[in-house]
Amino acid sequence: MKNKHLAGGLALLLGFGLGGTSALAVDGLQSDPQRGEVVAKTCVACHQADGSGRNVPNGESWPRLAGLPQAYIARQLRDYQEGRRQNSTMAPFANMLDDQGIADVAAYYAGLSVTEGQGGEDVDDATLARGEELALRGDWNQYIVSCQSCHGPGNAGAGGVFPGIASQHAGYIARQLNQWQKGERDNDPQGLMAAIAKRMSDEDIQAVSAWLSRQPVTSAQGDTK
């Protein structure tokens, strides 16, 4: 990471765009992960320098951003700005960004390697088995379709819409599912996630969150940019 910081600072000194790495357009804006790294200086207090975030037991966990799809990150930031996603901690930081900043910081985090999920350490085998069932096969009697049917192979993400959830922190996943259940989060396209979350029990949420947090993501799988 030190080298990357150095490289980013160097690129800043030498002028933007010199690196010319993965300039992906978001909303018609050319993004630059090196500029994004500079923008991300305000994010590291919670999301950490490597984008790993942190599982906070009994508190508000900070999600891993490393390796999430660029389009997904950008969309969440815009949703915070425009009130489609509510979070009092996150909103002020999102509001500091302009469109270019969103595109750049999203590109930066999308390019980082997926880090390990936390929070699924002290869970019994039965819970993990239920989590695996929900993640890989679903529970169709409850009409809970499997996580991977949308979140992709290995639950490592699919396209720009469905983020990787394997190796995400258990506390974060559980909180999101709870919020979808209660309607406190509703920025999922077509209500696809809310429909499933509302059919899950508290035990289901705990189980699938724990199981997913323990699943490693290979670099090839994480490459969802």
Add this chain to the structure above:
Amino acid sequence: MKLRKLTLMTGAMVLLAGAASATWDVYKPLFELGYAEPEEDQLVHIPPTLEDLEDADMRPELKAVIRRGHDLFVDTQQLRGRHVFNDLNCASCHMDAGRQPFSAALWSAAITLPDYRGKNWQVNSLEERVVGCFTYSMNGKPPEYGSDTMLAITTYMQWLAKGAPVYPDQEIYGRGYGSVDEPEQEPSYERGKEVFAQRCSICHAEDGQGLKQDGKVVFPPLWGDGSYNWGAGMSRINTAAAFIKHNMPLGQPNSLSDQEAWDVAFYMNSQERPQDPRYTGDVHETREKHANFHGQTVYGTVREVDGHLLGDHDNTGEKGFLRPEILRSRTFD
């Protein structure tokens, strides 16, 4: 079934019939999602799960075959280039690995075949039914009769029917994709296109080509070379409408109106796809010859929006042949 209905109506207090009412209870969440409740005299069967398989008192060799069948069913792409020549898995159109009612659950085939099928005007065995799936839905070259692959798939299907009566007199609950009432208005390409954009394209993409991630199909293509061919049951508008109504968008069954289901099925099935393996060289002749099937497709008709004659081509998709040699006709005259 009468007993089951009665039990349900009199409440769960009769412990004696607990097993029967429990059968119903499993599907209760489905009723809340808009699925029809079983009618009196309908046969309801809850197929076993993989967990049941592990617990079952059964030869380990047999369990291994069933597991293999399940694995082939959910990851049919492992047969790509040998038996499968498009991007689909069996489980793409059979939810919950072939267990789900109104999603062409597999067990009904296992208890009703061999039977006469209008599609090829003869009595078909379970293996021949599977040959049909590979020929049309997978645009493929079916596994040989009696092959390991065929045994695994048909054994899995038969195991799912465990406990259900063979050749039942009763109607089967949730058979096929169910049906959707005829729409009030003629299905419309333009309206269907709009439904597709609003409700389907987030997964299947604006161009209907779906999404692959790391080379694996996440959301299957709905038309084009990667999808089912013009002879697949899903190319029929009524079949597709019922599948869509009762299964799509994934996780939100029964959320489209009947009209929307018909419209989007019409739109989806008004796109090009690989040639019907029964093609005679003339699309009109083929349509006429299989009028009982193509009466529900738009194959061999002109697409109004651009005047394109659908199915008028020699494209067989990824496979290098039109008709699998394994298809055969028989008569007992």
